[in-house]
Amino acid sequence: MKQLKIVFMGTPDFALPSLNLLNLSTHSLAAVVTAPDRPAGRGHNLLPSPVKKWVQKNEVDLYQPGKSGDSFFYARLEQIDPDLIITVAYGKWLPQSILSLPPLGCINLHASYLPDYRGAAPIHRAVMEGASCSGVSVIEMTAELDAGDIIMQEKETISPYDTAGMLHDRLAVRGASLLVKAVQAIAEGQARKRPQDHARASYARPLTKDDEVIDWNRSPGELYNQIRGLNPVPGAHTFFKGKRLKVLRAAYPDSENVAEGKALPGTVIAVGEESLTVAAGKNMLTLFDLQPAGKKPMNAASFCCGYRIEPGDCLGGEQE
Numbered sequence: 001m002k003q004l005k006i007v008f009m010g011t012p013d014f015a016l017p018s019l020n021l022l023n024l025s026t027h028s029l030a031a032v033v034t035a036p037d038r039p040a041g042r043g044h045n046l047l048p049s050p051v052k053k054w055v056q057k058n059e060v061d062l063y064q065p066g067k068s069g070d071s072f073f074y075a076r077l078e079q080i081d082p083d084l085i086i087t088v089a090y091g092k093w094l095p096q097s098i099l100s101l102p103p104l105g106c107i108n109l110h111a112s113y114l115p116d117y118r119g120a121a122p123i124h125r126a127v128m129e130g131a132s133c134s135g136v137s138v139i140e141m142t143a144e145l146d147a148g149d150i151i152m153q154e155k156e157t158i159s160p161y162d163t164a165g166m167l168h169d170r171l172a173v174r175g176a177s178l179l180v181k182a183v184q185a186i187a188e189g190q191a192r193k194r195p196q197d198h199a200r201a202s203y204a205r206p207l208t209k210d211d212e213v214i215d216w217n218r219s220p221g222e223l224y225n226q227i228r229g230l231n232p233v234p235g236a237h238t239f240f241k242g243k244r245l246k247v248l249r250a251a252y253p254d255s256e257n258v259a260e261g262k263a264l265p266g267t268v269i270a271v272g273e274e275s276l277t278v279a280a281g282k283n284m285l286t287l288f289d290l291q292p293a294g295k296k297p298m299n300a301a302s303f304c305c306g307y308r309i310e311p312g313d314c315l316g317g318e319q320e
Helices: 013-024 050-056 071-080 122-128 164-187 220-229 300-307
Strands: 005-010 028-033 038-040 045-047 084-088 106-110 133-140 150-157 236-240 243-251 268-271 276-280 283-292
Touching: 005 013, 005 071, 013 028, 013 050, 013 084, 013 164, 028 050, 028 071, 084 164, 106 164, 122 133, 122 164, 122 220, 133 164, 150 164, 220 236, 220 243, 220 283, 276 300, 283 300
Parallel strands: 005 028, 005 084, 084 106
Antiparallel strands: 038 045, 106 133, 133 150, 236 243, 243 283, 268 276, 276 283
C-alpha cells in the first residue's frame, strides 16, 4: 500500500476527529490549511480556529490563506506536491486549479447522507426539519457544491430528542472513521465511486438571523425542532420585555388544539415548578432551559423567579 502525502483543510471542531485519526494513520500529513483567525468577543480579539489550535500542539506545517485562489498559496501547494487533498468543514471554495493539483484528487467529508442536505448547514437543517435520518459521506470534490461522486457513506439515525450538537458530535466521530477507510481504499487503488442522484438533491442553506427567531404562531412541533436544531449554537430566541431570551430546551404535548381560543400565541399559560408553558400555534410549548441576554443558561424555575414572570405575560415582539 502506498503511503500518501496528504494536505488537510478544515476549520471547526467537526474537523478534529478526522484530523486526529489521519495524523495517527500510516499516511503523511504534509500540511494543514485552515481559515484565518477571526475577531470575536467584545474586544474583537483575533481567535484561532479549533484546527489551528490543534496544529499548535502538533508538529505540522500550517497555512491560513485569505483566499483559496491566492497565487502564493497555490505555489506552496505545488511545492508540497500532495498525493491527495482532504477537506472537512473547511468553509472555503476551492478553485479548479487546486482541485486538479493532486494526482489522486480532492475529497470531502460531508455531514449528511448525500444527495440530501448539500450545502453549508446540513446538521442544523436536518434537525430543524425533523428529519429521522442523516449520515456522513466521503465524496470526490468537483466545481459543483457537494455534487461529486460518492466514495463511501453511512447513515445515522436522528432521535426525536437529538439536538444539533448531539448529532454533530456523533457525525464528527463516525465521519472520521469513514474518512480513514476511504483514504485507505484510495491508497490501495480500491476506491469505488458512484454518481449521486442529482434529481433527489436537497440543500441546507446557511443559517440566518431570521432562522433564530421563534415565531409563536408556528406549531409546537415546528418550534420544538427549531429549538433543538439550533442547540447549542446559535440558539433559538424570543424576547421578554424587549430583552433577548434564548430557549435551549422544550417539549410539546401530543394532543392538538389544547390552547386554541384560550390565549394568543406567545402568551404565558402556566408557570410550573420546573417549566414555563407558552401558547404556540393552536397548542402550547413547554420551556425547560432558558438563557437571558448576558446571563448563563438557567432552568425555567430560576428564570421565572428571577424575572417575575407570570401567566398572562407575553413572549415575542422585538428587541428594545
